[in-house]
Amino acid sequence: MMLFYWISLVLVSIGFTGLLFRLVKGPTIADRVVALDAIGISLVSIIALLSLIIGTEFFLEVIVLLSILSFIGTTAFAKFLERGEIFDRNNHH
Amino acid sequence: MRNSLREERFSIETIIINILIIVLMVTGVLFSLVTALGLIRLPDVYTRTHAASKSSTLGVLCILLATFIHFWLIEDIFNTQLIIAIVFLFITAPVGGHLIGRAAYMSGIKVADETVRDDMESAIKEKKEDILNRKAPEE
Numbered sequence: 001m002m003l004f005y006w007i008s009l010v011l012v013s014i015g016f017t018g019l020l021f022r023l024v025k026g027p028t029i030a031d032r033v034v035a036l037d038a039i040g041i042s043l044v045s046i047i048a049l050l051s052l053i054i055g056t057e058f059f060l061e062v063i064v065l066l067s068i069l070s071f072i073g074t075t076a077f078a079k080f081l082e083r084g085e086i087f088d089r090n091n092h093h
Numbered sequence: 094m095r096n097s098l099r100e101e102r103f104s105i106e107t108i109i110i111n112i113l114i115i116v117l118m119v120t121g122v123l124f125s126l127v128t129a130l131g132l133i134r135l136p137d138v139y140t141r142t143h144a145a146s147k148s149s150t151l152g153v154l155c156i157l158l159a160t161f162i163h164f165w166l167i168e169d170i171f172n173t174q175l176i177i178a179i180v181f182l183f184i185t186a187p188v189g190g191h192l193i194g195r196a197a198y199m200s201g202i203k204v205a206d207e208t209v210r211d212d213m214e215s216a217i218k219e220k221k222e223d224i225l226n227r228k229a230p231e232e
Contacts, residue, residue, distance in 0.1 A: 001111060004118070011122045012156075018129030022141070030138045030197035037189050038128055038145040041182070045125060045156040052160055057170050063157070063178045071185040078192035082199045 002053065009049045016042050033077045040070025110166045117159035124152030137205035138197045146190025153182055 019042060023035040044063050051059035131144025161175045198213055 004115065008118050008122045008156075012125050015125045015129035018133050022132045028138060028197070028202050030193060030200070030202055031141060033193050034138065034141050034145050034190075035132060037186075037193065038132060038149050041149045041153050041186060042125060042128070044178070044182070045121065045153045048156050048160040052163060055168075057164060057168075057172055060160075060164075060172050060174050060178075064174050064181070067178055067182050067185070071181075071189055074189035075192060078189075078196040081193075081196035 005049060005052050009046065009053065012042065012045055012049060016046065029077075030081060033074065033081070036077070037070065037074045040066060040073070044070075107167075110162065114159045114163055117155045117162070121152045121155030121159065124148045124155065128152060136207065138202050139194055139204060142190045142194045142197070146187050150182060150186040153186075154179060157182070 016039065019035050019039050023032055023039065026032045026035060044066050047059055047062050047066065051057065125148075128144055128149040131148065132141050135141050135144055157175060157179050161172065161179070164170045164172050164175070204211060
């Protein structure tokens with residue numbers, strides 16, 4: 001069973017590396033934000049697998065915190081990308 | 094004491110729990126790999142958003158569920174935070190993907206050449222004309 005968890009961790013880490021490739025290469029900012037969002041979610045599953053391998057329950061608090069922080073970061077980046085658009089300006093008047 | 098007894102017994106119950114964990118974990122790992130593949134191979138921000146929000150949500154959901162079952166049924170720890178994390182991720186990850194896609198369209202990123210149909214363009218044009226018509230009589 002432990003070997004199975006290790007193999008899962010290696011496979012998820014390979015996926016993580018692919019997301020890092022998109023984060024570095026991505027042609028636009030939106031590509032990088034999408035990759036960053038997926039990296040945050042992938043990091044959650046890596047931490048879950050790590051807590052299974054080490055065998056402690058104390059890492060599970062990190063999962064909640066990381067998912068909340070990842071969502072807030074994504075929302076902030078989306079707002080930053082969208083700012084200055086014609087709809088927003090008209091709605092303030 | 095109890096833990097060692099449980100490991101010695103190696104009952105049918107343990108085997109069923111392990112099969113459940115393995116099925117969930119394999120599904121989660123496969124979806125995580127599909128996410129990476131989609132983010133590398135797809136041609137467009139919008140299609141990449143589709144890959145990143147849908148499949149990675151299901152993948153992390155399955156992995157967290159497997160972790161929860163492992164801690165609950167094998168190590169006798171009922172962890173409520175994991176359930177909160179599962180529900181939170183299930184709600185917020187698609188919302189985040191939708192927000193990024195909308196922001197990308199509003200900041201003027203072009204769709205890929207293979208795109209067949211773009212409903213957002215006509216909707217934005219309609220909305221702009223609507224706002225201009227509403228503003229004209231006031232001034």
